[in-house]
Amino acid sequence: MADMASMLDVSVWRGADEGRFVSYPVPRRENQTVLDVVTYVQRRLDATLAYRFSCRVGMCGSCAMTVNGVARWTCRTHVGRVAKDGRLRIAPLRNMPVIKDLSVDMAGFFAKAARAKGAFRPTADRTADFAVIAPDSPRRRRADAAIECIGCGVCYASCDVVTWNPDYLGPAALNRAWTLVNDERDGGNRxxxxxxxxxxxxxxxxSHQSCMERCPKHLNPTESIAGLKRATVLAALTGKL
Amino acid sequence: MSARAETLLWLAQRISAMVLAVVVAVHIGTIIYAVQGGLSAQEIIGRVQGNTGWLAFYGVFVAAVAVHGPIGLRTILREMTPVPARLIDVAAAAFAVLLAWTGWQAAYGLYGFGGA
Known part of the structure; x- marks a missing residue:
């Protein structure tokens, strides 16, 4: 049995939108991630704890939670980096309804990507030749800068405008729209x-830039949104909006 | 309100902000310069009365304020209060009219002070 110096004091949100934090003692290990801690609680201390994860290596984006007040991928967050005093407070992501414990309902988040016309609208059919796009063309570069989003919801959970205005599309959906605005093959920009x-x-x-600050992929949705502001103003002034 | 109208409101607020950045600097700079030798109503009136340049300057100032302030107020009310959006639009428009009317009246009043 580990002594208290090697134990973490872990508070985990239990319940749905209404609930409370429950404290669990978890042994401190070397190279331990926050996801390891949550998994320990679920496997050893309380099997009824609900949480979501898949790849464990920062590819799928499904294990995002609020760790000591900040939205993070728990699989890529080492305990040593966020729990200097041995305390962890783990909550579900903000701005989404809580289903149970650490699992949130992301249906609204994904619906906004669709509402922002985040689906590619092809202008050619399968018989057409490959579209040739120079890698260093300005539009390709702008799309490249924003394309690596995997839809984890960290930016959305970190955005105060989403909290104030639940109708707001949010950084991820707008960032996705910006990649398509810069896609020369796409025909759905109007x-x-x-x-x-x-x-x-x-x-x-x-432009609080919390999305940029918190994005685990180091993307800059604020910049993408600024691009959309310019593009929509241009469209409005030229009668295309 | 349509997406186009909302986009143009956003643009109007940005442009009015650029105008305000200049006119507020001139306004405050003039105040700092003018109070060096003590400030009196007589001195202010002496400077702006009958001066078409100052009238034009404050005419632009008031126009920028009347555009900028109500759009920002509209955004704050939409985000921070449960007031219906339609009502907020009407209130913001009324506030714009109030700012423009009182502001221009003040500017013109000083220009024509003493029946000039």
């Missing part, structure tokens, strides 16, 4: 710009 403009879209962004 509808897309209309979908992302206005009070529930890119113009609601206050």
């Amino acid at each position: 509808e897309r710009l209309a979908a992302v403009a206005g009070d529930a879209g890119c113009h609601a962004c206050h």
